[in-house]
Amino acid sequence: MRQKKAVTRELRDRYRKSSKKEKTIMLDEFIRLTRYSRSYAARALRLKEVLGYMNIRGKRVRLVRDKRKIKRKKKKIYDEGVLVALKEIWKICDYICSKRLAPFLSEIIPALERWGEINLSAKVREKLFKISAATIDRLLTDTRKRYRIKGRSTTRPGTLLKKSIPIRTFADWDEAKPGFFEADLxxxxGGAVRGDFIQSLNFTDISTGWEEMIAVKNKAQRWVFSGIETIKERLPFSILGIDSDNGAEFINAHLIRYCEEHKITFTRSRPYRKNDSCFVEQKNWSVIRRAVGYARYDTDKELSILNELYVYLRLYVNFFQPVRKLIKKERIGSKVIKRYDEAKTPYRRVLASPDIEDEIKMKLKSQYAMLNPAELKRKITKLQDKLLKLNALKQKVREDLLQKSVEPSSRFEYIST
Known part of the structure; x- marks a missing residue:
C-alpha cells in the first residue's frame, strides 16, 4: 500500500502537466502497476497535493495546494459602444448577414457619416473597420431574428411559341459580361389565385447582380411588355440577353419580334427547373418578398404605391446591398464545398467591369454621391407602412361588404377616393 501511494505521489504532478494523449498512456501504465480501477486511478492522479491537516471548530480539515493555472481574463475589445453602432448600421443595411456586412462596413460608414446619420468616435470607427464576420455574428446573436415563408408559383405555360425560343445553355451566354438578364414575375x-392581381416584374443581371423591378397591373402581355420597356430605360447599360420562364406573358410573338429588332438574345429555362433561373429566383425572395410580403394587391392605388416604393428600392438594393457570388463548387464524397467571392454591391461590380463605358461609370458615381442610404431606408419603410395600412383597410371593407351581402362590383370604389 505504501508503494502504491508513493507511485501515486510521484506521478501526480507529471499527470497534471501532461497532454491528453500522454495522460492516457500514463493512466494505462498506472492501472497495470497498481491494479486500481480506471475511474479510481484517474481520480487519485487528479487529487491535489496534500500539505497537512488541521482542526477547525472540532473538525479535521485537509490542506491542499491547488496548482491549476489561473484563467486569464481577456480584455473585452468590442464593447457596448461598438455594439450600439453595429446594430444601427445593421438596421440601415436591412439586417444583412455578417459575411456581406463585414467587408461593406468600410464603405457604408463613410457614406453615413457624410450625411450625418451616425457619429462615431475614433476608437469605435477603427474597431468597426477591423471587425470580422464571426465577431459580428457573436455580437448580434441576441438581436437577430429570422423569418422563413414559402411562396407559390402562378406561372402558366405558353406552349404555342416554345419551339421558336431556344432553351438557354451556358455556352450561349457570356455571363461575365453585364447585360444578360434573367426575368420573372x-x-x-395573397394566397387566392382568382381574378386579376398585381405582378412584380423582376430583372436580374447575372454578371453584376444589378436589380430592376416594376409593378404591372396583371400578367397580360401588354402590361409585361410595357414594364420591360420601362426597365430598359432605367438600366445604366444595355440589355444583351433575356432569359425567362415558360409563361405565356413572356413566350409571345410580340416579345420575340422586339428582341429580334433590338438584337437581344432571347432564351427560356427548362419547364419545372427553377435552378435554371436561380439568380432571379433568389432575388424574388430576398428583394421583392422581403419588401412587400405575401399580401394580395389588386387595386390601382396599391399599384401606384408599389411602383413608388420600387423607385427607392432599386437604388437601395443596387447601391447599398452587397452580394456574394459563387466562384467555385467542389464535391468531396457526399459533401459539397462552396467558395464565394468578397461581398460587393452591384454598383461596385459595374464599376469594376471592363465592358462598361467610362461615361456610364461617371454617371453612376455622380448618382451614388447624391444618395443617402439611411434616407432611402426611411422612405421605403414609410411606403411599406402605407401599403400595409391600405391593404388592411381593404380587407376590413371587404369583410363588411360580405357581411352585408353587397354586390361585388362595388367592392373597391372607396379606393379611388
Whole structure:
C-alpha cells in the first residue's frame, strides 16, 4: 500500500502537466502497476497535493495546494459602444448577414457619416473597420431574428411559341459580361389565385447582380411588355440577353419580334427547373418578398404605391446591398464545398467591369454621391407602412361588404377616393 501511494505521489504532478494523449498512456501504465480501477486511478492522479491537516471548530480539515493555472481574463475589445453602432448600421443595411456586412462596413460608414446619420468616435470607427464576420455574428446573436415563408408559383405555360425560343445553355451566354438578364414575375395574389392581381416584374443581371423591378397591373402581355420597356430605360447599360420562364406573358410573338429588332438574345429555362433561373429566383425572395410580403394587391392605388416604393428600392438594393457570388463548387464524397467571392454591391461590380463605358461609370458615381442610404431606408419603410395600412383597410371593407351581402362590383370604389 505504501508503494502504491508513493507511485501515486510521484506521478501526480507529471499527470497534471501532461497532454491528453500522454495522460492516457500514463493512466494505462498506472492501472497495470497498481491494479486500481480506471475511474479510481484517474481520480487519485487528479487529487491535489496534500500539505497537512488541521482542526477547525472540532473538525479535521485537509490542506491542499491547488496548482491549476489561473484563467486569464481577456480584455473585452468590442464593447457596448461598438455594439450600439453595429446594430444601427445593421438596421440601415436591412439586417444583412455578417459575411456581406463585414467587408461593406468600410464603405457604408463613410457614406453615413457624410450625411450625418451616425457619429462615431475614433476608437469605435477603427474597431468597426477591423471587425470580422464571426465577431459580428457573436455580437448580434441576441438581436437577430429570422423569418422563413414559402411562396407559390402562378406561372402558366405558353406552349404555342416554345419551339421558336431556344432553351438557354451556358455556352450561349457570356455571363461575365453585364447585360444578360434573367426575368420573372412575382405574384401578389395573397394566397387566392382568382381574378386579376398585381405582378412584380423582376430583372436580374447575372454578371453584376444589378436589380430592376416594376409593378404591372396583371400578367397580360401588354402590361409585361410595357414594364420591360420601362426597365430598359432605367438600366445604366444595355440589355444583351433575356432569359425567362415558360409563361405565356413572356413566350409571345410580340416579345420575340422586339428582341429580334433590338438584337437581344432571347432564351427560356427548362419547364419545372427553377435552378435554371436561380439568380432571379433568389432575388424574388430576398428583394421583392422581403419588401412587400405575401399580401394580395389588386387595386390601382396599391399599384401606384408599389411602383413608388420600387423607385427607392432599386437604388437601395443596387447601391447599398452587397452580394456574394459563387466562384467555385467542389464535391468531396457526399459533401459539397462552396467558395464565394468578397461581398460587393452591384454598383461596385459595374464599376469594376471592363465592358462598361467610362461615361456610364461617371454617371453612376455622380448618382451614388447624391444618395443617402439611411434616407432611402426611411422612405421605403414609410411606403411599406402605407401599403400595409391600405391593404388592411381593404380587407376590413371587404369583410363588411360580405357581411352585408353587397354586390361585388362595388367592392373597391372607396379606393379611388
Amino acid at each position: 412575382v405574384s401578389h395574389d
